[in-house]
Amino acid sequence: MRLRRCGADAMLVEVDSLDEVDAVRSALADADLPGLVELVPAARTVLAAFEPGAAGLARLRPLLDTIDLTKRAATEPREVVIPVHYDGPDLELVASTAGTDVAGVIELHAGAEYRVAFSGFAPGFGYLVGLPEALQQPRLDNPRKRVEPGSVAIAGEFSAVYPTASPGGWRLIGRTDVTLFDSRREPAALLAPGDLVRFEAIR
Known part of the structure; x- marks a missing residue:
């Protein structure tokens, strides 16, 4: 430290x-x-x-000096469930890179438990750890000029949901109707560091 x-x-x-x-x-x-x-x-x-x-x-x-860096938080974390339509434009690419099919990607992504490690890039953009190793893939070679809000994405060791429209190079695997950031809401951001997140596939 x-x-x-x-x-x-x-x-x-x-x-x-x-x-x-x-x-x-x-x-x-x-x-x-x-x-x-x-x-x-x-x-x-x-x-x-x-x-x-x-x-x-x-x-x-x-x-x-007294902190045990191996100890997890003693307080019970808040859990947020985000329903997802798994129909993203990079779903086939993610599946082929992972050596599986689309159903396999959905099972892996929705079956994992995530934790908000930190926020950044844009207001309400939470970097989620817990992504299965098979889905840990690089960013796109050519980033998109616009990614729609609610886009569910992966890049490296992280998953995330784009809170607002912005450029982005993450691989898009789905979308949610949940609002991740609303400046009129208190708190404005749905996700905070330490929160647990689960993705629920909408059939």
Whole structure:
């Protein structure tokens, strides 16, 4: 674990894996640190931002020394079920790359349990870990100029749902009618780091 100051009132915690990111994020979220404004997890880091002059920043380093990076969160995670029409334009490509058929892709993707590791790229875009190894495939060689909101996608070790229309290079395997991000809603994003996600195939 490595610590880097980010300005006067934030600390970046660097670790070696997504599981360690989750352990740090969970421990800091449960610690009730004075003045903690926001925790921002990413692929190998957690940024802890504090109010100016908050006492919690000084307590951060001693707390991190006590964290068991192999321990999962003690609190019960929230579970989100996302119904999916598995009819994406890259479904056949994903199946052939995985050495299976379309039904096999659906069974693998919908049969797995995912966890939101972190958010990024666009508001409400959650990077989901738990993708079966056979479906861990590279991004497209030529990204699309527009991916529709609700598109269910895979790339590398992650699955995700595009919350808004945007360019994108992930392989699209389906779509959902669930709204992933709505600025008028509280909270605006459906998914938050630590949430469990299941995809349910619509027959």
